[in-house]
Amino acid sequence: MKGLKRSLSRGDPALQEVFRLDVPIKADVTITGVDSAADAATFQIAGLPQGNLLFLGAVAYAQVDGTDDANIIDDWDGDFSIGTDPQNDVDLGDAAEINIIPATALASGGSDKLAPSTRGASTSSEHGVILDNTDGSMELNFNLLIDDNVITDTEDGVFEVRGSLHAAFIVLGDD
Numbered sequence: 001m002k003g004l005k006r007s008l009s010r011g012d013p014a015l016q017e018v019f020r021l022d023v024p025i026k027a028d029v030t031i032t033g034v035d036s037a038a039d040a041a042t043f044q045i046a047g048l049p050q051g052n053l054l055f056l057g058a059v060a061y062a063q064v065d066g067t068d069d070a071n072i073i074d075d076w077d078g079d080f081s082i083g084t085d086p087q088n089d090v091d092l093g094d095a096a097e098i099n100i101i102p103a104t105a106l107a108s109g110g111s112d113k114l115a116p117s118t119r120g121a122s123t124s125s126e127h128g129v130i131l132d133n134t135d136g137s138m139e140l141n142f143n144l145l146i147d148d149n150v151i152t153d154t155e156d157g158v159f160e161v162r163g164s165l166h167a168a169f170i171v172l173g174d175d
Contacts, residue, residue: 033151
């Protein structure tokens with residue numbers, strides 16, 4: 001039988017449980033510099049519970065550090081988002097790339113390669129949406145976009161990404 005048992009998914013709505021995800025964000029991301037284009041990477045940070053999910057909201061804190069890499073310039077800029085789809089076209093503009101945390105600006109200091117801890121939060125465009133995860137395959141992806149001319153063209157730049165994601169969902173049921 002597919003999905004949650006009907007007796008669990010059709011219970012008393014007054015007793016509906018709120019699922020809270022508190023997950024660390026931790027990855028070393030290698031991005032190859034491309035001539036005359038932004039550079040990007042993505043990685044999975046968590047899965048989601050199975051069912052129809054009413055997304056209540058999320059906040060993420062991310063610190064991105066390129067300090068140990070000579071192929072990354074000081075004072076770089078970029079953006080991050082969290083979505084149910086991985087970034088695949090170097091713009092953080094597709095709806096499912098930004099449906100949990102929208103594109104949030106990152107900027108390193110003037111004389112270093114460390115972007116301080118940056119807060120990204122869901123907005124009225126993201127919360128209150130019902131996500132169809134009845135097949136149980138939906139995941140949360142950290143999408144990183146680095147501005148053009150930050151990484152030496154054709155060379156690899158390594159960014160250390162650290163932080164946390166805090167999100168809340170209500171499982172409305174399954175089919």
